[in-house]
Amino acid sequence: MKSISLKPKFLDQLSSFRPSPRFVHWVDLAGQWAAPIMIFIVLIVAAIFAPAFYNPSNLRTVGIQVAVLGIVTVGQTLVLLTRSIDMSVSAVLALGAVIVVQTEAGNSIVISLLQALAVAALIGLANGFLIAKRQVPPFVATFGMLVFVGGARLAYTKGQASGTVPELLRAISIEPLGPIPAALVVWLVVNVLVIFTLRYTRFGRWVYAVGGNPGAARYAGINVDWVLIVAHIVCSVLAILGGLLLSGYIGYVDLRLGADYNMNSIAAAVVGGTTFTGGRGNMFGTAAGVALLIMLLNLVVVLGLSIHWQYAMQGAVLVLATALQGFRQFLLSR
Amino acid sequence: MAVTYERAGVDAASRSHRWATFVRNNGSILLIYTFILLLAGTASIFSDTFLTPFNLVNILRQSIVLGLFAIGQTAVLLTGGMDISVEMVARVVGLVVATLFAAYGSDPSLILPLAVLGIGIGVVLGGINGLLITQTHAVPFIITFGTFFILRGINLAISTTPIRGIPDPYLRLYDAKIGIVPVNVIVMALIWVAVWLFFTRMRPGRNIYAVGGSERVARLAAIRINWTLLSAYVISSGFSALAGLFLLARTGVGDPNAADGMTFQSIVAAAVGGISLYGGKGSIIGTLGGVLLLTLLSNVFNLMQINIFYQQLLLGVIVLIAVAAYKSKSPRSV
Numbered sequence: 006m007k008s009i010s011l012k013p014k015f016l017d018q019l020s021s022f023r024p025s026p027r028f029v030h031w032v033d034l035a036g037q038w039a040a041p042i043m044i045f046i047v048l049i050v051a052a053i054f055a056p057a058f059y060n061p062s063n064l065r066t067v068g069i070q071v072a073v074l075g076i077v078t079v080g081q082t083l084v085l086l087t088r089s090i091d092m093s094v095s096a097v098l099a100l101g102a103v104i105v106v107q108t109e110a111g112n113s114i115v116i117s118l119l120q121a122l123a124v125a126a127l128i129g130l131a132n133g134f135l136i137a138k139r140q141v142p143p144f145v146a147t148f149g150m151l152v153f154v155g156g157a158r159l160a161y162t163k164g165q166a167s168g169t170v171p172e173l174l175r176a177i178s179i180e181p182l183g184p185i186p187a188a189l190v191v192w193l194v195v196n197v198l199v200i201f202t203l204r205y206t207r208f209g210r211w212v213y214a215v216g217g218n219p220g221a222a223r224y225a226g227i228n229v230d231w232v233l234i235v236a237h238i239v240c241s242v243l244a245i246l247g248g249l250l251l252s253g254y255i256g257y258v259d260l261r262l263g264a265d266y267n268m269n270s271i272a273a274a275v276v277g278g279t280t281f282t283g284g285r286g287n288m289f290g291t292a293a294g295v296a297l298l299i300m301l302l303n304l305v306v307v308l309g310l311s312i313h314w315q316y317a318m319q320g321a322v323l324v325l326a327t328a329l330q331g332f333r334q335f336l337l338s339r
Numbered sequence: 340m341a342v343t344y345e346r347a348g349v350d351a352a353s354r355s356h357r358w359a360t361f362v363r364n365n366g367s368i369l370l371i372y373t374f375i376l377l378l379a380g381t382a383s384i385f386s387d388t389f390l391t392p393f394n395l396v397n398i399l400r401q402s403i404v405l406g407l408f409a410i411g412q413t414a415v416l417l418t419g420g421m422d423i424s425v426e427m428v429a430r431v432v433g434l435v436v437a438t439l440f441a442a443y444g445s446d447p448s449l450i451l452p453l454a455v456l457g458i459g460i461g462v463v464l465g466g467i468n469g470l471l472i473t474q475t476h477a478v479p480f481i482i483t484f485g486t487f488f489i490l491r492g493i494n495l496a497i498s499t500t501p502i503r504g505i506p507d508p509y510l511r512l513y514d515a516k517i518g519i520v521p522v523n524v525i526v527m528a529l530i531w532v533a534v535w536l537f538f539t540r541m542r543p544g545r546n547i548y549a550v551g552g553s554e555r556v557a558r559l560a561a562i563r564i565n566w567t568l569l570s571a572y573v574i575s576s577g578f579s580a581l582a583g584l585f586l587l588a589r590t591g592v593g594d595p596n597a598a599d600g601m602t603f604q605s606i607v608a609a610a611v612g613g614i615s616l617y618g619g620k621g622s623i624i625g626t627l628g629g630v631l632l633l634t635l636l637s638n639v640f641n642l643m644q645i646n647i648f649y650q651q652l653l654l655g656v657i658v659l660i661a662v663a664a665y666k667s668k669s670p671r672s673v
Contacts (some may be wrong), residue, residue, distance in 0.1 A: 327478065
């Protein structure tokens, strides 16, 4: 049957085009290797146009920022691998900073650290429960959690920035450990633990199975709900860990702390080759995505552009990466 | 006689059956209007000022901005997508129009061309969103999240301080009244009726439902999928642009922080009103209920003089309860 199309011609061509296998192959490769290649290009561009990028103090700043975003993004990637998403990381991250900063003078910091971790685990449990047991769309459940946790923080602090960041956190975040900042070491440890878990334990394989095909995973006897809930708990705990490092690095806690971490963690994971349809992606790609995003944002500053262009940069990276991964997924599924 | 008796019986039976079906099909709508009546009843007992004509008209007037956003959001949600960029579209339209007014010395003859230009910007931005989503097959809410950030950067690049210089006739549009009822409330009522007709009686509106319900079936019914998706995003951004122009008249300045939080509120209003987040289900009448409920809530909060910080927490609690009550048999997706 021939229908009269009112669409512009180019739309017709795009939606009915048949890609050659070679084209599919290249798009797949591009999706996997986009981040490392772009890092290479950015390093060269920086060397030519912004040599100040290579100042030791600037590199140290980049290192600490990579560590904070990297830890949060490891959790986000884990959740994305199970075909879920966590929009509440920024609120959790800020809440952790508030809890630790508002430690009473006589109390031990260890107790407030444990409190923060416990609260994070509870939030993750609630997220996982809503998504796995109540079948709420992950975006909606965690977005609701974002509003709730953000509101709880506002009601708790009355909107004021107060308290002091404990010395221990300051030390962990900014003291150098040999040639590199201690925060980067924390990031490396987290990465090693998670990569080992994903590669060599049963739970790690379950994560990929649940994300790749939840139905098949269920038939294979995997407790899908449990895997989802654990992934969300780990994500929230890592988010609060990132928040602690961030407050140690900045030295104060205010209302806007960590507001961009939702977007940046998702963008970094997707740039690194993780797809929204679950089961595809790994922590090496995520690390590359984090490094690329932080370097680009840093370049905006080093080049002396208005700080507002950071937002446009984040958005452009997210749109391009999502478009590339979406297109790759679409081609691979045909 | 017997025949008529039997007929009457059948009619009575079918009538009660019809009522049961109506209640079953429109449960969420009945529920939300019951909530509105309950809330209004409680408020009128506890507050003397609530039931005055002035306050009631005021509530209707306050609901206009959220209503415009929610109509656009409903169109996108019905396709199974989500438009995060709405508040930034409104902001960019407001800022561009205000800048042009200021640049040409607040010339009143520019009102109509600039209003058309504002809507045009909205339509173009919606078209970009729609093209990105239909042509790359990427996840809608991430793409629009990305454009949200790009537009945020552009907004801050245009101005970080309020822009003055809106001509007086434009501002007077907001205060125009027929008797006690402002003209903008009447216009908004007409818009709601027009949108209801669009979604229930017109082919493009029905196509949106069809695509959201089942893309495969819609394709078999020879509905142009991409065209319909594109139209939904254009509607969404178009109404956001309208909201931006309205906000410009209300505040009297081009505000770089205008419409803050409207994206989330519009999604909540539609979802509370029974629009399925998986697409294809729900009625615009439910969205109207959601908009009225949210506006009523903030009005009651203000009359009871609840601290703004606790308002945020209460909103979070309401959202979480609504989310937790959400139970769907549809497959899980981001």
